[in-house]
């Protein structure tokens with residue numbers, strides 16, 4: 001998705017072998033079916049496809065093709081893995097979006113920076129930033145002009161009334 005690409009993090013070992021290492025990152029944020037198919041074809045021949053997919057699922061990468069899957073497929077795969085992990089009695093990593101919404105739900109608003117929110121939640125700043133943007137885009141989180149994040153529009157309106165009174 002050109003224009004809203006998530007910067008890919010610093011290389012780790014598996015990235016050194018990535019088939020996309022010499023390709024334009026834009027290829028992996030395709031805007032149509034033909035481009036999506038081209039990105040998937042590169043992933044299909046990539047020697048680190050599985051590590052890439054695991055990374056994208058673990059970090060809930062919100063956009064782009066990772067490990068040959070788009071965001072909808074990764075979300076499905078994420079749910080499938082959680083289901084089987086639960087069945088096997090394994091600990092399940094909490095969903096960052098749920099952590100953020102729960103936190104905002106408890107406090108009503110976040111009057112601070114993304115960095116401070118990330119520190120308070122014990123999450124990476126990039127992860128929080130990505131998920132806050134995604135929640136905002138999906139209409140599940142409200143951001144006003146002061147950059148204050150609220151759990152929902154109802155709370156946001158009540159809060160706005162309070163501060164302007």
Ligand code: SF4
Nearest residue numbers: 018020043046052067
């Ligand atoms: S699987 Fe695709 S996106 Fe992932 S490293 Fe390989 S080529 Fe890049």
